[in-house]
Amino acid sequence: MGGGLAVKRVLFVCSSGGHLDQLLALVPAPEGVEVAVATFLKPDAVAKLEGFRVHGLHWPTNRSVTALFKNLRIALRVLRTERPDIIVSSGAAGAVPFFWVGRLLFRTRNVFIECIDRLDNPTLTARLVRPVTHTFVAQWPEQLVEFPRRTEVSPSR
Structure with missing residues (x-):
């Protein structure tokens, strides 16, 4: 960085x-960098997260104000505990409270990776986190x- x-x-x-699969493709992290994960604790996810500090998110989140507030409480607790330098997300809605709380209260750097299958316009999550995202x-x-502040990457060939 x-x-x-x-x-x-x-x-x-x-x-x-x-x-989750998309973010896990970024590990292992460089030496000396700790990675924690906040995601839905569904059986398929739990099996992939052995060795990480894991925090459960509330779901379903699809346009749910109730889930947003529950995940806001989780974000406050997790960010206070983890104190990350950077928050990285590939979506979806669970990222919104983490990016806002992280930026406003904990001064995190926020990186958002847009879904590979979204070609024509940004996801709702991307639009909601735009004001507090450093790099797209x-x-x-x-x-x-x-x-602005976007970085285009292409898959390894």
Whole structure:
């Protein structure tokens, strides 16, 4: 990371399934960097998270104000405990309270990776976290054209 930021703690926040798989592709982390994960504690996710500090999120989150407030409480507790330097998310809605609380109360750097299958416009989560996100990672040239501070990556061939 540029700008003299010494990264020691990273928090992945995502829903289980493909979002989690996408973030787990980023590990192992560099030596000296601890990774914790906040996700839905569904059986398929739990099996993949052995060796990580894991925090459960409330679901379903799809446009649920109730889930948003429950995950806001979880975000406050987890961020107070983990004190991450960076929060990384590939979606979905569980990321919203973590990005906002992290940025406003804990001064985290926030990185959002847009879904690989979203080609024509940003996800709702991307739009909701935009004001508090430092870097957007887009996997297709068409993604997030109107979003500043984006980084385009392409899969290894």
